[in-house]
Amino acid sequence: MNSSGKSIKISFYPLIVFFAFNFNLCAQPDAPALYQQYCAQCHGAELNGGMASSLVDGVWQFGAEDGYIRRNIKHGIPHLGMPSYERTMSDDDIRAVVQYIRETERNKGVVKPSTPQMVETMDYFLEVETFADNLEIPWAIDFLDGNTALITERPGRLRMVKNGVLQSEPVKNTPKVLHEGQGGLMDVAVDPDFEQNGWIYLAYSHALENSKESRPPAMTRVVRGKIENNTWVKEQVLFEAPAETYQATRHHYGCRIVFDPWGHLFFAVGDRGAGYQAQDFTLPNGKVHRIFKDGAVPGDNPFLYDETAMKSLFSLGNRNIQGMAIHPETGELWTTEHGPMGGDELNRIESGKNYGWETITYGRNYNGTIITELTHLPGMEQPVLYWKPSIAVCGLDFYTGDLFGKWKNRLLVGALKYEEVRLLQVEEDRVVHEQVIFKGAGRVRDVSTGPDGAIYVVLNNPGKVVRLTPRE
Known part of the structure; x- marks a missing residue:
């Protein structure tokens, strides 16, 4: 009402619309930030894969429609480890993330940059050449001699490279693997005495074939055999967990195989998605195991005389080790271990020690929730180094060749998430220097010193192996 007593009709509708519109603008979910916070750890910062599959390759195993993808984000895929x-995340957050994935998928008509031919590091210029190409999810490499390499492909093939040429036919009659989720044919390791005995060792995910369940349980298995006329023969099972310990999940299998100077064979079994079981020494998962090369259990294993413990156990509390290496001078076992979101670890593994998972950790669940507030407890070991954020460690080796003299006995660490090879200088139990020596050519699954002193890097996306040498 104005001063003359007449009423004045005021419409607030434009203001309401104005404020609502601007509030909406302010409240819109930041999809790229949400993706980086919750999804990049597994699916890669560029959406092209990491511990989990690529989101921009057009392959949608659990439904390609937006509704299926939103459902999978909201409710998870527990048996594959997706929480x-x-x-x-709200429904609006999830919808925004799916829209972001779709937009990125449409824009990714981008071809991944080609592998660089030369890389500069602090100490050397590196020549980069392709050693083997057109592989399907290569996982590991090892060498029979100076002219012959073996490469595993996770779907279940063992490939051979002779005199620099990838053989077209895989080795026949290799073990049947369960290629689902993170499982498949994983490590290959050549016996240190191969010239005398011809043994080759494989680690893979093994399913119980006689199971009546729709999703047969699985566990990591270790075998050895020989190759004759390009055929896997004379197989011996060195480690097979009791059937009742097999899990229906399809992630966190481990597994690398290494040998120490005293004839021991070490391998790791991941926690299989049941982190609390890593503390239970009656179970195989979440542990490092030590046996002899013929599968026998050493008489000084730390839990040998505990009636309830698995006799092959060497350490407890290991989440998912996918890098193992023996120090060339001390014979000590070093490992890299996937943390959850944050908390990837470098550890020196000692007999009978407990490395804490999941009672203590520097990481969180992938959905951001807290696993535990504890990072230290008496009786549990601290990592030599931890990465936060995680780099998705995979593959580990001490450089032992002669081509890179300045890098002798330094650790080569592969990283899936950031597509890197890192070089760590270790003095006693401390990492005193770390540098990235190779980056951006693909997700690094394995890294190894070859018999020629070159560094061999196994890449996923693209599936290839590259060879690094110093430029003369």
Whole structure:
């Protein structure tokens, strides 16, 4: 009402619309930030894969429609280790992330940059050449001699490179693997005495074939055999967990195989998605195991005389080790271990020690929730180094060749997430220097010193192996 007593009709509708519109603008989910916070750890910062599959290759195993993808984000895929995000992301957040994935997918008509031919590091210029190409999810490499390499492909093939040429036919009659989720044919290791005995060792995910369950349980298995006329023969099972310990999940199998100077064979079994079981020494998962090369259990294994413990156990509390190496001078076992979101670890593994998972950790669940507030407890070991954020460690080796003299006995660490090879200088139990020596050519699955002193890097996306040498 104005001063003359007449009423004035004021419309607030434009203001309401104005504020609502601007509030909406302010409240729109930041999809790229949400993706980096919750998804990049597994699916890669560029959406092209990491511990989990690529989101921009057009392959949608659990439904290609937006509704299926939103459902999988909200409710998770537990048997593959993908958690539910319904408590940490709203429906609008999830819808925005799916839209972001779709937009990126449409824009990714981009071809991945080609492998560089030369790389500069602090100490050397590196020549980069392709050693083997057109591989399907290569996982590991080892060498029979100076002219022959073996490469595993996770779907279940063992490939051979002779005199620099990838043989077209895989080795026949290799073990049947369960290629699902993170499982398949994983490590290959050549016996240190191969010239005398011809043994080759494989680690893979093994399913119980006689299971009546729709999703047969699986576990990491270790075998050895020989190759004759390009055929896997004379197989011996060195480690097979009791059937009742097999798990229906399809992630966290481990597994690398290494040999120490005293004839021991070490391998690791991941926690299989049941982190609390890593503390239970009656179970195989979440542990490092030590046996002899013929599968026998050493008489000084730390839990040998505990009636309830698995006799092959060497350490406890290891989440998912996918890098193992023996120090060339001390014979000590070093490992790299996937943390959850944050908390990847470098550890020196000692007999009978407990490395804490999942009672203590520097990481969180992938959905951002807290696993535990504890990072230290008496009786549990601290890592030599931890990475936060995680780099998705995979593959580990001490450089032992002669081509890179300045890098002698330094650790080569592969990283899936950031597509890197890192070089670590270790003095006693401390990492005193770390540098990235190779980056951006693909997700690094394995890294190894070859018999020629070159560094061989196994890459996923693209599936290839490259060879690094110093430029003369």
